[in-house]
Amino acid sequence: MNARINGRTRLAGIIGWPLDHTLSPAMHNAAYEVLELDWVYIPLPVRDEADLIRVVGAVRVLPFVGLNITMPFKQVMLEMCDEVAMMAKMAGAVNTVHVVDGRLIGYNTDGRGLVETLETEMGFSPEGKDVVVLGAGGAAGAAAVSLILAKASSVTVANRSVERAEELVERVASHARGTKCRAVVLGIDAEESVRSADLVVNATPVGMSPEDPTPIPTEWIGPGQVIFDMIYGNAPTRLVSEALERGASATGGLGMLVAQGATAVDIWSESTQIRTPRDVMRRAAEDQLAARRTKGGAQE
Ligand code: NAP
DSSP states (O other), X not given: OGGGOOTTOEXXXXXXXXXXXXXXXXXXHHXXXXXXXXXXXEEEEOOSHHHHHHHHHHHHHTXXXXXXXXXXXXXXXXXXXSEEOHHHHHHTOOOEXXXXXXXXXXXXXXXXXXXXXXXXXXXXXXXXXXXXXXOOSHHHXXXXXXXXXXXXXXXXXXXXXXXXXXXXXXXXXXXXXXXXXXXXXXXXXXXXXXXXXXXXXXXXXXXXXXXXXXXSOGGGOOTTOEEEEOOOSSSOOHHHHHHHHTTOEEEOSHHHHHHHHHHHHHXXXXXXXXXXXXXXXXXXXXXXXXXXXXXOOOOO
């Protein structure tokens, strides 16, 4: 890898805290090698907003092609970009920045990653479907926006603090056209929507630890439904395992992580000729997970 780095090598990286378990450097560097891009991807662990401001200032003057942003800075990054794509504005979060002549253009590729993975891994198209999104943070916002743009029939946002779900629904509703959007409390109020949903997306961190409960009672889940848990790691979450036991189709978030990262490379390379190889990135992510199997979870 180091033999590739020279005086003209461009930089990309991930900003967040903590980054100890990030899979992105392995995924990205593997793709750059195959695509013969003279880029290198590095972790940029940033503790707080004061440091974030300093790092973003440096990014503007260094030969950066792009950044990924992860927790806890996806929302604040929205304010720090010079331009923000409509999808990221609607989601209320930026997870990808394209650096163009020192200017920062913000995107959100999480939602596109979700829809791409639903289609390729689950054979599921959101068009005309009833969907429940659990959570109302950055990832839930991105999911809701993409599912609306993919013409879901309805999107119900179920969140612990209902005010945040209401804010999200208010933000996306004007773009919703044919999609019915509503907010409910994550609890018994969500039961009817979950029971009748074609797709349930978990965009809360509940399930990251093996001791966690499921974010909803899995008695509400049954055959014919698709359950997508954004959490990824070595073992399936309880939500995924129990949904499968109950006859639903279910998967974790690794495919989405790969697809959102690959979409970022598609944006940075500005080429319609390049389609970033998802299989190469997936293999690199799986190799990293396998290497640390004994050391516990691996969530960004
Ligand atoms: P976030 O902005 O911090 O939002 C977290 C959401 O989860 C909030 O709506 C919060 O509710 C809810 N929540 C937190 N703890 C909860 C609990 N104990 N019970 C019920 N609800 C709870 O985080 P995010 O960036 O959206 O990420 C959410 C999850 O998605 C994380 O696990 C993250 O790793 C994963 N993710 C995966 C991918 C991927 O590519 N696979 C991409 C992005 C994110 P309140 O509003 O009430 O606090």
